[in-house]
Amino acid sequence: MKYYCPKTLAEYFDLSKSIAAFDVSVIAGGTDLVPRYERGDHLPDYLIDLKHLSEINSIEVDDDSIKIGSLSTIQNIQDHSLIQEEFGALHSAAYDFAGAQIRHRGTIGGNICNASPAGDLLPPLYAFEAMLTLQGPAGERQIPIGEFILGPGATDLRVSELLTGVTLVRKGYQSLFQKVGLRQSMAISVLNLACVFEGKHQAPTHLRITAGAVAPTVVSLDAFCEAYKAAPGKLSELLGLIDEAISPIDDIRATANYRHTVLKNLIKEILKN
Amino acid sequence: MLHHPSPTPFQLAVTVNGKLVEREVVTHLRLMDFLRDDLGLTGTKEVCGEGECGACTIIMDGQTVNSCLILAVEAQGREILTIEGLADMDALTQLQKAFEDHHAVQCGYCIPGMVLIGEKLLERTPQPTRAEIKYELSGNICRCTGYHKIVDAIENATDKHA
Numbered sequence: 340m341k342y343y344c345p346k347t348l349a350e351y352f353d354l355s356k357s358i359a360a361f362d363v364s365v366i367a368g369g370t371d372l373v374p375r376y377e378r379g380d381h382l383p384d385y386l387i388d389l390k391h392l393s394e395i396n397s398i399e400v401d402d403d404s405i406k407i408g409s410l411s412t413i414q415n416i417q418d419h420s421l422i423q424e425e426f427g428a429l430h431s432a433a434y435d436f437a438g439a440q441i442r443h444r445g446t447i448g449g450n451i452c453n454a455s456p457a458g459d460l461l462p463p464l465y466a467f468e469a470m471l472t473l474q475g476p477a478g479e480r481q482i483p484i485g486e487f488i489l490g491p492g493a494t495d496l497r498v499s500e501l502l503t504g505v506t507l508v509r510k511g512y513q514s515l516f517q518k519v520g521l522r523q524s525m526a527i528s529v530l531n532l533a534c535v536f537e538g539k540h541q542a543p544t545h546l547r548i549t550a551g552a553v554a555p556t557v558v559s560l561d562a563f564c565e566a567y568k569a570a571p572g573k574l575s576e577l578l579g580l581i582d583e584a585i586s587p588i589d590d591i592r593a594t595a596n597y598r599h600t601v602l603k604n605l606i607k608e609i610l611k612n
Numbered sequence: 613m614l615h616h617p618s619p620t621p622f623q624l625a626v627t628v629n630g631k632l633v634e635r636e637v638v639t640h641l642r643l644m645d646f647l648r649d650d651l652g653l654t655g656t657k658e659v660c661g662e663g664e665c666g667a668c669t670i671i672m673d674g675q676t677v678n679s680c681l682i683l684a685v686e687a688q689g690r691e692i693l694t695i696e697g698l699a700d701m702d703a704l705t706q707l708q709k710a711f712e713d714h715h716a717v718q719c720g721y722c723i724p725g726m727v728l729i730g731e732k733l734l735e736r737t738p739q740p741t742r743a744e745i746k747y748e749l750s751g752n753i754c755r756c757t758g759y760h761k762i763v764d765a766i767e768n769a770t771d772k773h774a
Contacts, residue, residue, distance in 0.1 A: 341620050342639045342685045370681045373642065374662040377680075382640055388686060414675075438751015439729065441663055443675040444682070524750030525664060 344388040348501070351392065352476050355499040358385050365389050365501070367410060368444040370437075371453055395448075395503045398422075406472075407505045409448025413437070413460070416447060426507060428463035428514035428533040435459065435516070438524055448502045454488045457552040461488070462533035463516055465549040465557045467507045475500035490555045512537050512545060515609065519601055521592075528552050529593040530602055540610050542571050548606060553585040553598050560584050560606075567610065574610055578603045626687045628653070629697025637684045644668045644679035646687075647694060655695035655724045659753075666752030669725035670694050676732050678751075695724035698731065707731055710769035711762075718756030725752050730766040739770040 345351040355363065361384040366372050376382060389395075389410060396410040400421055407416065416422055417433035436442055436459050450460045451471070461484070469484045476499050484505075487495050496502065514535040520526035530552040537545035546564040551557045563580040570577070587598035625634045628651060635650055647653045647670070657667040661680050668680045671693040699705045704712070707730050717723050726749065733740055733748045740748070745766045746759075754762060 340639045342622055342683075344688070366683075366686075368681075369683065369686065370663055370678075373681045373683060376640055377642065377661060386639065386683075390686070437663070438666060439732075439748055440666060440669055440676050440678040440751050441681070443677050522750075524747075 340382040341385050342388065343385065344391050346391050346393075348392060348394050348474060348503070351387065351389070351501070352499065354387065356476060359499065361385055363387065367446040367449040368412065368441075370441050370445045371449065389448075389501070395501070402509075404506050404508050407447055407507070409446060409451075409502045409504055411447050413442040413445045413447070413450075414439075416460075417442060425509055425511065426463070426467060426514065428466060428516040428535065429460065429507075431516035432459045432463050432518075432531070432533070435518055435523055447505055451484065451488070451505070452494055452496060452502055454490070454492050454494050454556070456491050456555055456557070457528045457531065459516075459518060459528060459531055459551070461557045462531050462549040462551045463514065463535075464505065464507075465559055466514065466533035466535040466547045467512075468547075470506045471502055472504040472506065473497075473500050474503045479503075481506075485557075485559065488556050510537075510545075517605055517609075519605070527592065530587075530598050532602065532605060534606075534609055540612060543568060548609075550585065550602055552592075553587040553602055555586075558585050563606075571610075574607065578607065581606060622685050624684055624688055626684075626689070627691045629692070629694060639683065639685050641684045642680055643670075643682040643684045643687050643692075646684040647679060647692075653694050653696050657721050657724060659721065664753070665722070666725040666729070667722050669728050669752065671728055671732065676729055693728070695728060698727070705731065707734060707766065707769040710765040714761050714765040714768060716757060716761040716765040722752060722754045726754065726762055730762075730769070733766065734770060740766070742767060 345354055363385045364383040365387045367389050395408040397408045398411055398419055399406045413433045413436045423430040450458050464484050471482050471484055471487050473480050512535045516533050518528045518531040520528050532550040535547045536543040546568055548560045548564055549557050566577050581603050582599055587595040589595050620639045621636050622639050624637045647656050656679055659665045659667040663678045663681045668678050669676050670679045673690050711717055729752055742763055745763050
């Protein structure tokens with residue numbers, strides 16, 4: 340396994356082109372990749388370390404949006420004051436993310452490209468309708484996060500392409516994040532959810548609720564949210580729409596039935612308060 | 613000209629506990645194994661090997677990290693502090709003394725990680741609350757002490773830091 344550490348995107352694309360015939364992996368934080376190698380996963384011919392690509396390592400804010408470079412660490416996100424003020428659910432997900440050592444290494448780009456059904460940053464990013472920027476040898480494209488993640492560990496990332504940025508539009512919505520786990524830190528979520536809203540919970544003018552670890556990818560509970568906005572007084576009758584939208588499994592962390600019940604209870608509590 | 617690779621050597625240059633170390637390593641070697649096996653710095657412990665327990669915590673470029681989740685090659689050009697580099701045995705830090713005073717050590721296996729996490733917390737927040745201490749320690753597991761004495765030690769060391 341040869342190791343390379345390009346300093347610019349141009350250098351990355353040149354390198355990537357020159358070794359296109361080989362088995363190539365990229366590494367960002369490495370918090371998922373390194374233990375996989377240690378467990379005996381196949382080593383690629385080439386490993387390209389992205390951490391020195393300063394072009395994709397910053398968080399930029401303008402009047403309308405915030406663009407988070409894909410190499411931003413979970414700690415960078417937790418520490419960013421505008422994210423805390425305007426994208427509270429994303430801040431909370433970063434705050435609750437693993438432990439300090441992993442927050443210092445893990446990146447937002449890695450959390451997205453890993454495409455874990457339980458990834459804690461994902462429900463907030465879906466709820467804020469994050470737009471991803473991907474750069475490849477042929478140029479740049481934009482894609483909503485919900486179209487990029489295809490299934491557990493599967494994405495629309497093309498050969499030699501890099502996820503370079505995550506853009507969130509500053510709409511001034513309120514938001515919250517909740518996770519259910521055996522403990523608040525470290526434990527992989529039994530389920531997690533983000534709620535983005537405007538107005539009062541009991542009568543929101545905007546409402547988007549997304550949930551993780553209840554289906555192969557994060558689920559946006561759009562039918563439920565629309566029905567609730569139209570008839571907030573009928574919350575109890577509408578909860579069945581949540582059951583219809585999710586397809587959790589029984590696994591070592593919880594049963595499918597438990598996830599159905601807990602998700603509905605959490606949403607009920609959020610909307611009542 | 614790039615050639616088809618085979619298990620590959622790499623010339624690593626990294627500063628460990630204030631000294632520049634230059635060694636040839638294989639590219640898939642973990643930083644933890646480099647520190648323990650190549651440099652003999654066995655104060656850094658392996659327990660879970662997958663970033664769940666914090667026993668392998670070191671400080672790299674000023675940040676606490678799990679050395680089991682990092683390849684040695686990723687440390688190229690960086691500065692590492694392990695528990696061995698924190699203090700001399702006859703001149704412990706205030707926090708290390710507080711661990712002694714509060715009997716915060718039983719088997720000791722998690723302690724290098726706990727101490728390094730505590731030192732970084734105190735550097736940033738000289739008088740942390742118990743809640744802040746527990747939050748910071750949440751990536752470090754101890755199976756002996758029940759944590760209270762460790763939190764006591766960090767909390768008490770802060771008075772001396774102030």
